[in-house]
Amino acid sequence: MRIAIVTESFLPQVNGVANSVRHVAEQLSRLGHQTLVVAPGPGPTHHLGTPVTRVRSVGLPGYRSFPVGLPDAAVERSLAEFAPDVVHLASPLVVGAAGLRAARRLGVPSVAVYQTDVGGFARYYGVRADLLLDRWIGHLHRRADRTLVPSRASHDQLERLGVRDLHVWRRGVSLDLFEPDRRDPARHAVLSRGGRDLLVGYVGRLAPEKEVRRLAVLSELPGIRLVVVGDGPEREWLGRHLPGAHFTGRLGGSHLATAFATLDVFVHPGRHETFCQTVQEAQASGVPVVAAAAGGPLDLVEHGRTGLLVDPDDPLSLWRAVAAVARDAPLRARLAAAAHEQVQDRSWPRLVHDLVEQHYRAVLVRHRPAAA
Incomplete structure (x- = not known):
């Protein structure tokens, strides 16, 4: 053809x-x-x-x-x-x-x-x-x-x-690229300050329609460190309002896959996604997902089983969900395992x-x- x-x-x-x-x-x-x-x-x-x-x-x-x-x-x-x-x-x-x-x-x-x-x-x-x-x-x-x-x-x-x-x-989703085995323990140890912090990350364009400014509420959550992967017009604002966050810039290929797998929690705060590929990539990487309950993520995340969905109209809902998974390691493991299994036919x-x-x-x- x-x-x-x-x-x-x-x-x-x-x-x-x-x-x-x-x-x-x-x-x-x-x-x-x-x-x-x-x-x-x-x-x-x-x-x-x-x-x-x-x-x-x-x-x-x-x-x-x-x-x-x-x-x-x-x-x-x-x-x-x-x-x-x-x-x-x-x-x-x-x-x-x-x-x-x-x-x-x-x-x-x-x-x-x-x-x-x-x-x-x-x-x-x-x-x-x-x-x-x-x-x-x-x-x-x-x-x-x-x-x-x-x-x-x-x-x-x-x-x-x-x-x-x-x-x-x-x-x-590229299952040969995004997989849990890409996790880098040495990199995690450095970014998490010797394991004292949980790595909570966002991956994608740093643009207004992604609602990345909602990540700022997480900077007030004790015991986590934000990791931001990507670039775009919101980079300067985020740099000022996310003290202590680690910015990687834009990544691709194996570097991106390693960044995904080395996270402890993946967050996507935006409500305007027709699909949201990064949610699938995080799930394939064995990372629990917290995403807005709108658009594409509604099809990708079954709340409480393959991730957590948050109210995009409630500014504190993201904070509460990340706080919940941050303090509950068995919950993180269950969400990650179910989501990883779910994407294997995609x-x-x-x-x-x-x-x-x-x-x-x-x-x-x-x-x-x-x-x-």
């Missing part, structure tokens, strides 16, 4: 969309499919044998390191030359809209993957375009042949926008196999009679 992936973000960017596209492209190639990636911004023009067509972009105001794609004739030209069987639209917005339009003109079926709540993102930043963006997202997904969503919350959100043929397709090879067999093939079968 020939699959063209049109995405709003790709390497060298590090975010949920770019990472999932990378995994999908790699697994499709391993399965023997031919792939093309169309993406905005400067970057490599090949990735492990997959050609990458680069289209025009601009830096996001206030976040210049994040390129936003522009409408570009190169999208349709590259798709026409590649002649795909299916067009995969990863979090379509601008480049994805051009990819959808090209797919319809070329008579090629499309599968759209919803991954970013752009309207919610705009609302959080006070941009008065949230309703317009919601309508645009709904319009794009209604025109795609099939839409895949990462969680029940996202399913409900798009259903309210009038999108049909919705299917839950979650994200995979590998990327399995998820991409389902993507091909359940979703790509479905739109191809449905499209062929119409084309005939």
